[in-house]
Amino acid sequence: MPQPYPKEFRDDVIQVALNRDAKTTIAQIAKDFGIHEGTLNKWIRQAEIDAGNKPGKSTDESAELRELRRRTRLLEQENEVLRRAAAYLSQANLPKRLYPLVRELAADGIPVAVSCRVLKLSRQPYYRWLAAPVPEAEVAEAYRANALFDAHRDDPEFGYRYLADEAESAGQPMAVRTAWRLCSSNAWFSAFGKGRAKNGKKPGPPVHDDLCAFVDADGRTRHEFHADAPNQLWLTDISEHHTGEGKLYLCAVKDPYSSRIVGYSISSRMKARLAVDALEMAVARRGDVAGCKTHSDRGSQFRSKKFTRALARHGIIGSMGRVGAAGDNAAMESFFALLQKNVLDRRRWATRDQLRIAIVTWIERTYHRRRRQARLGRLTPIEYEAIIESPALAA
Numbered sequence: 001m002p003q004p005y006p007k008e009f010r011d012d013v014i015q016v017a018l019n020r021d022a023k024t025t026i027a028q029i030a031k032d033f034g035i036h037e038g039t040l041n042k043w044i045r046q047a048e049i050d051a052g053n054k055p056g057k058s059t060d061e062s063a064e065l066r067e068l069r070r071r072t073r074l075l076e077q078e079n080e081v082l083r084r085a086a087a088y089l090s091q092a093n094l095p096k097r098l099y100p101l102v103r104e105l106a107a108d109g110i111p112v113a114v115s116c117r118v119l120k121l122s123r124q125p126y127y128r129w130l131a132a133p134v135p136e137a138e139v140a141e142a143y144r145a146n147a148l149f150d151a152h153r154d155d156p157e158f159g160y161r162y163l164a165d166e167a168e169s170a171g172q173p174m175a176v177r178t179a180w181r182l183c184s185s186n187a188w189f190s191a192f193g194k195g196r197a198k199n200g201k202k203p204g205p206p207v208h209d210d211l212c213a214f215v216d217a218d219g220r221t222r223h224e225f226h227a228d229a230p231n232q233l234w235l236t237d238i239s240e241h242h243t244g245e246g247k248l249y250l251c252a253v254k255d256p257y258s259s260r261i262v263g264y265s266i267s268s269r270m271k272a273r274l275a276v277d278a279l280e281m282a283v284a285r286r287g288d289v290a291g292c293k294t295h296s297d298r299g300s301q302f303r304s305k306k307f308t309r310a311l312a313r314h315g316i317i318g319s320m321g322r323v324g325a326a327g328d329n330a331a332m333e334s335f336f337a338l339l340q341k342n343v344l345d346r347r348r349w350a351t352r353d354q355l356r357i358a359i360v361t362w363i364e365r366t367y368h369r370r371r372r373q374a375r376l377g378r379l380t381p382i383e384y385e386a387i388i389e390s391p392a393l394a395a
Contacts, residue, residue, distance in 0.1 A: 005035070005284075006263075006281040006285070008265060008266075008277065008281060009281065010043055012357070013033050013035065013040065013043065014043050014044060014047050015353075015356075015357055016029055016033075016357060016360065016361055017029050017040060017043075017044055026041060026044075032361075032364060033364045033365070034369070046058075046059060074114065077111070078114060078118050080105075080110060081110060081114060081118040081119065082118060084104075085098070085101060085118075085119060088101050099126055099130070101119075102116060102119070102121065103130065112126065112127075141182070144172045144174050144179075144182060145186065146172075147166075147167035147171075148164075148166075148167050148179060148182055148183060148186075148188060149186070149188065151163045151166035151167055151170070152188045154166075156190070158190060160176070160179045160180045160183040160188075163183060164176050164179035167179065206298055206303070206320040207303050207308055207318065207320065208317075208318030208319050208320045209319065209320070210223075210295075210321055210322070210328070211293050211295065211317065211319035212224060212225060212233070212293075212319055212321075212328075213321075213328070223321070223329075225256045225295070225330070225331040226256065227255070227256050227257035228257070230255060230286070230385065231255065231257075231286050231289045231292045232293070233255070233256055233292065233293045233294075233295065234253050234294045234295070235255075235256060235294075235295050235296075235329060236252065236253045236254070236275065236278065236279070236295070236302070237251070237252065237299075237329055237332040237333065238250065238270060238274065238299060238301060239252075239336045239339070239340075241349075241355060242349075243349040243350065243351060243352050243354070243355050244349065244350040244351060245350075245352050246268060246352070247268070248266060248267075248268060248352045248355050249267055249269070249270045249274055250264065250265075250266050250339075250359060251275050251277070251278040251301070252264045252335065253278050253279060253294070254331065255286075256331055258376065258381045258384045259375070259376065259381050260368060260381035260382070260385065261335070261367065261368070262281075262282040262286055263278045263281035263282025263283070263284075264278050264281060264360075264363065265277035265278040265281065266356050266359065266360075268352055271301065272300075272301045272304035272305075272306040272307055273306065274301060275296075275299075275304075275306075275307050276306050276310050279294070279307070279310050279316075280310065283314050289314055289315070290314065291315060291316075291317065292317065293316075293318075293319050294311060294317070294318055295321070295329060296319070296321070296329065297320065297321050298320055298321070298322075298323055302318075302320070338367075339359065339362065342362060342366070343358050343362045367381070368382050369382050
């Protein structure tokens with residue numbers, strides 16, 4: 001089944017089609033962006049329905065209908081949980097344990113998350129109970145944590161050392177290190193604790209090793225951005241551009257195998273979501289990318305939990321360069337330099353939308369399908385992937 005086009009890509013293509021001049025046809029735009037003409041016409045027709053220019057079911061109405069169906073199914077499941085729970089708890093001479101009931105409901109097709117939410121249970125203890133009985137060590141730790149919590153609730157100004165003394169007097173002796181670990185994991189800190197350090201003065205530590213670096217014969221650190229097949233290595237970075245309305249930020253993901261920009265995201269704010277959206281577009285276009293290395297700098301967007309979780313979710317391996325070393329991501333910097341020379345420096349941009357459409361059009365039409373590269377044998381990235389991959393797929 002073919003992968004759906006990312007929403008940001010569809011919106012950009014629709015904007016290009018709606019803002020085209022009289023000489024440009026829909027078929028030409030579809031060819032420039034590598035999609036079928038009928039697909040583009042369907043997108044434009046749906047956009048006109050969403051705008052109220054044509055009759056039909058809008059995207060919001062379709063989404064609302066799906067949401068209503070989902071909520072109806074969820075209510076039916078919750079009613080079934082309540083009905084079964086009432087019958088289960090009304091039985092006489094039986095221990096009133098709800099975990100077996102959750103297991104029975106799961107066997108009948110009721111999700112565990114729904115059952116636990118209705119019965120006000122936590123899923124993690126349920127799965128631990130399902131896997132194995134609770135170890136004695138965890139029981140002892142729970143009693144110690146309960147004693148520390150009681151002491152902290154009575155005296156919030158106490159640190160973990162004083163809390164350990166109070167827990168020992170309550171019959172739960174423990175080492176000071178154990179008290180520190182329990183208090184730290186549960187955020188039971190003294191009311192007179194140290195203030196938070198100021199953020200943003202120094203670059204943060206890397207969350208990934210530099211997988212593109214090697215040491216040459218002279219002992220100097222070099223970087224090699226080479227891939228023998230698609231989705232072996234991706235490069236990503238963020239650049240900022242000025243408009244009359246303010247800055248516009250672009251995060252792009254490049255596959256050095258064919259020099260193709262496999263994903264991008266454009267926004268007026270440089271948040272972690274910008275990098276995550278670019279990565280998600282690349283995954284949506286490429287499909288199964290497990291094992292692919294993604295190299296970036298030490299920007300906070302690439303060190304964020306959202307981005308690292310997105311990498312782990314798709315089985316992608318992270319890689320990071322050094323602080324203040326542009327050469328550690330030179331292949332990506334060269335793309336941004338080319339974009340700066342061909343688009344950004346050509347004129348002044350009054351609005352963010354104008355610059356956005358110009359960037360997207362240059363990437364999809366010029367860079368991907370018209371600009372030939374000597375490294376690819378005077379082929380464009382799209383031609384190179386089509387020529388190289390077709391024999392491999394046929395074999």
